[in-house]
Amino acid sequence: MPMKIGTGEFKERVDKGIHNSFMRGAVAGAQERLRTRRLEAAEELGNWEEWRALGEEIRKHTLENLDYYLWQLSENVAKRGGHVFFAQTAEEANEYIRDVVVKKNAKKIVKSKSMVTEEINLNPVLEAAGCEVIETDLGEYILQIDDHDPPSHIVAPALHKNKEQIRDVFKAKLNYKKTENPEELALHARHTLRQAYLTADVGITGCNFAIAESGSITLVTNEGNADLVTALPKTQITVMGMERIVPTFEEMEVLVSLLTRSAVGQKLTSYITVLTGPRDQGDVDGPEEFHLVIVDNGRSNILGTEFQSVLQCIRCAACVNVCPVYRHIGGHSYGSIYSGPIGAVLSPLLGGYDDYKELPYASTLCAACTEACPVKIPLHELLHKHRQVIVEREGKAPISEKLAMKAFGLGAASSALYKLGSKLAPSAMNPFTVNNRISNGPGPLKAWTEIREFPAPGKERFRDWFHNRQKGDHQS
Amino acid sequence: MTTGTIHHRDKFLQTIAKKLGRNQRTTGVTRPHWKHQPQWSVFKGFSQDDLIEAFKSQCSRIHTDVVETTADQLAAALKQVVAGYGGGPVVTWDDPRFVEYGLSPLLQEEWPSEKIDVHVWNAAIGQKNIEFAEKANVGITFSDITLAESGTVVLFSSSGKGRTVSFLPQTYVAIVPKSTFVPRMTQAAVFIHERIEKGEPIPSCINFITGPSNSADIEMNLVVGVHGPIKATYIIVKDR
Numbered sequence: 221m222p223m224k225i226g227t228g229e230f231k232e233r234v235d236k237g238i239h240n241s242f243m244r245g246a247v248a249g250a251q252e253r254l255r256t257r258r259l260e261a262a263e264e265l266g267n268w269e270e271w272r273a274l275g276e277e278i279r280k281h282t283l284e285n286l287d288y289y290l291w292q293l294s295e296n297v298a299k300r301g302g303h304v305f306f307a308q309t310a311e312e313a314n315e316y317i318r319d320v321v322v323k324k325n326a327k328k329i330v331k332s333k334s335m336v337t338e339e340i341n342l343n344p345v346l347e348a349a350g351c352e353v354i355e356t357d358l359g360e361y362i363l364q365i366d367d368h369d370p371p372s373h374i375v376a377p378a379l380h381k382n383k384e385q386i387r388d389v390f391k392a393k394l395n396y397k398k399t400e401n402p403e404e405l406a407l408h409a410r411h412t413l414r415q416a417y418l419t420a421d422v423g424i425t426g427c428n429f430a431i432a433e434s435g436s437i438t439l440v441t442n443e444g445n446a447d448l449v450t451a452l453p454k455t456q457i458t459v460m461g462m463e464r465i466v467p468t469f470e471e472m473e474v475l476v477s478l479l480t481r482s483a484v485g486q487k488l489t490s491y492i493t494v495l496t497g498p499r500d501q502g503d504v505d506g507p508e509e510f511h512l513v514i515v516d517n518g519r520s521n522i523l524g525t526e527f528q529s530v531l532q533c534i535r536c537a538a539c540v541n542v543c544p545v546y547r548h549i550g551g552h553s554y555g556s557i558y559s560g561p562i563g564a565v566l567s568p569l570l571g572g573y574d575d576y577k578e579l580p581y582a583s584t585l586c587a588a589c590t591e592a593c594p595v596k597i598p599l600h601e602l603l604h605k606h607r608q609v610i611v612e613r614e615g616k617a618p619i620s621e622k623l624a625m626k627a628f629g630l631g632a633a634s635s636a637l638y639k640l641g642s643k644l645a646p647s648a649m650n651p652f653t654v655n656n657r658i659s660n661g662p663g664p665l666k667a668w669t670e671i672r673e674f675p676a677p678g679k680e681r682f683r684d685w686f687h688n689r690q691k692g693d694h695q696s
Numbered sequence: 697m698t699t700g701t702i703h704h705r706d707k708f709l710q711t712i713a714k715k716l717g718r719n720q721r722t723t724g725v726t727r728p729h730w731k732h733q734p735q736w737s738v739f740k741g742f743s744q745d746d747l748i749e750a751f752k753s754q755c756s757r758i759h760t761d762v763v764e765t766t767a768d769q770l771a772a773a774l775k776q777v778v779a780g781y782g783g784g785p786v787v788t789w790d791d792p793r794f795v796e797y798g799l800s801p802l803l804q805e806e807w808p809s810e811k812i813d814v815h816v817w818n819a820a821i822g823q824k825n826i827e828f829a830e831k832a833n834v835g836i837t838f839s840d841i842t843l844a845e846s847g848t849v850v851l852f853s854s855s856g857k858g859r860t861v862s863f864l865p866q867t868y869v870a871i872v873p874k875s876t877f878v879p880r881m882t883q884a885a886v887f888i889h890e891r892i893e894k895g896e897p898i899p900s901c902i903n904f905i906t907g908p909s910n911s912a913d914i915e916m917n918l919v920v921g922v923h924g925p926i927k928a929t930y931i932i933v934k935d936r
């Protein structure tokens with residue numbers, strides 16, 4: 221999947237999103253759960269602001285010295301017998317990975333979730349080289365077998381699908397015979413994927429944080445799929461965006477704590493795995509050969525600019541989970557694998573304004589994203605900066621703010637409304653809870669009142685969530 | 697160990713330095729003293745017993761059973777947990793602690809006499825270990841470091857301590873000595889960092905495991921046991 225997803229114009233994508241009632245309900249429910257869990261996890265710590273300040277300090281220092289830490293990383297990977305390839309472009313990265321795979325005569329490749337391999341569109345390259353490529357993260361796997369349906373959320377990629385749809389995909393593609401019960405579906409995937417791990421020639425992973433001092437990579441999952449992807453195949457290839465690095469284990473620890481709390485409200489996810497080089501001599505499991513591919517693909521152009529802080533991002537999706545616009549239009553509307561506020565800032569920088577000039581307008585500038593970000597990226601200010609650049613460069617906005625609001629089905633008055641809402645108690649952020657003003661709205665608010673006819677599943681789901689929540693700390 | 701290769705580094709890093717408006721740095725960068733260090737205040741001043749209490753309450757939130765025992769009762773406790781999971785086959789690490797904690801009779805005589813297959817990781821037979829682990833019902837390891845805050849066991853791999861013992865079997869049991877408890881991941885990270893500073897090699901795989909495998913990818917419903925174990929138990933040894 222390339223970074224750019226979907227074909228329609230921005231407005232069409234948004235329309236489609238707004239009129240997909242399951243998706244809207246699922247998004248609202250998921251946002252609610254994840255946001256509440258994050259707030260609770262933060263509250264539990266008591267000094268969340270200090271944690272954020274530390275996260276920001278670490279990320280800023282690392283970016284300021286990025287060349288140094290990448291140098292140190294590559295030296296240490298090589299010392300442990302691993303190979304490092306610095307790829308300026310997506311093509312260079314893909315070519316190197318393909319060469320490794322071809323050299324290994326690989327036929328089957330298992331992958332754990334990795335945004336950057338989607339960004340560089342790796343899978344088709346490997347498939348063209350004659351390989352079967354299997355995504356092992358359950359959400360990614362579901363999307364892959366459904367003819368490469370694009371992801372709609374950074375952390376929960378199959379959020380837009382309901383269990384009946386997933387059952388039907390399994391029936392059509394996997395000869396599945398059971399019900400839509402999530403446990404049965406997951407068990408089926410477990411069996412299918414077990415065989416894949418055991419027979420794959422190459423495992424490909426992303427990287428949450430590389431550790432410069434030791435040449436290690438850190439993988440964060442709840443499923444444990446990254447562990448099997450790296451323990452069983454003979455060759456491991458890890459692909460990282462060049463900014464995903466920390467100086468030492470001590471900073472890795474802090475950022476992992478920020479990531480798991482912000483992404484899913486867990487103190488730690490079930491599996492945090494730190495891998496250093498290929499297997500040690502005498503080890504039975506783990507790869508015999510390890511390759512680390514470090515990808516620039518437009519990132520260095522962000523360094524030294526007013527947008528540099530976006531590279532602090534640790535891909536936790538906390539900003540996505542508080543965004544009223546994302547809630548309303550869903551992930552696919554962004555036309556990028558990076559959705560939500562982070563996507564609206566990052567996609568134009570990596571993919572260019574031609575494709576993504578509307579995205580900076582997919583925001584009410586309400587600042588909820590900035591407040592949620594665990595590494596204190598001033599997201600709403602960066603969105604505003606994008607708009608200034610677009611206006612300066614193109615002489616005019618691609619889409620007026622008023623029109624943008626309308627395109628999102630928000631109505632012209634809603635920008636102010638959202639601003640107000642998000643500053644109030646969290647419940648006021650739910651557009652459905654301010655229904656007095658909206659459901660009676662005339663003219664410009666028409667799009668809203670249409671949508672208002674749908675049941676508001678957010679509340680229902682919140683109750684489900686709360687119920688599950690009492691059962692445990694896992695990603696429920 | 698043969699050194700690996702590094703490709704296309706110079707131009708790549710020079711580009712970064714140029715964008716940052718300075719010359720490339722390969723030395724002379726030290727980490728600052730971080731102004732904020734909230735990680736140290738978690739469970740500050742807790743005794744080992746306090747940490748165990750915190751750990752137990754966290755385990756109730758991560759779908760993980762906890763059994764408390766003493767070293768002389770450990771074999772009996774382990775036997776009971778494994779029976780509760782439906783018996784063998786069992787796979788364990790080749791770790792001297794199994795002997796030190798008096799588990800040899802259980803592994804070598806009792807279980808085999810009850811027709812429970814036991815496989816102790818054996819690097820000499822290579823791939824066969826993985827085949828065994830894949831068929832095993834229970835995987836058993838010790839914890840090397842235990843994190844009270846998150847309910848996490850930290851496992852350091854080695855030739856006797858295979859990575860997949862904690863992943864491939866249906867269920868997972870970790871034996872957790874009291875002496876391994878620390879407040880949180882911070883202390884484990886510092887321990888590893890100090891090893892690196894001293895020039896000691898670190899294991900090729902360090903696992904921080906917090907309960908069984910799970911996923912919420914289908915309509916945000918929690919499903920426990922997706923790729924790794926479906927159930928997990930920690931056995932705390934309170935006098936070691």
Ligand code: SF4
Binds near residue numbers: 533539540592594597
């Ligand atoms: S921008 Fe901040 S909140 Fe959004 S994904 Fe990145 S780190 Fe998380």
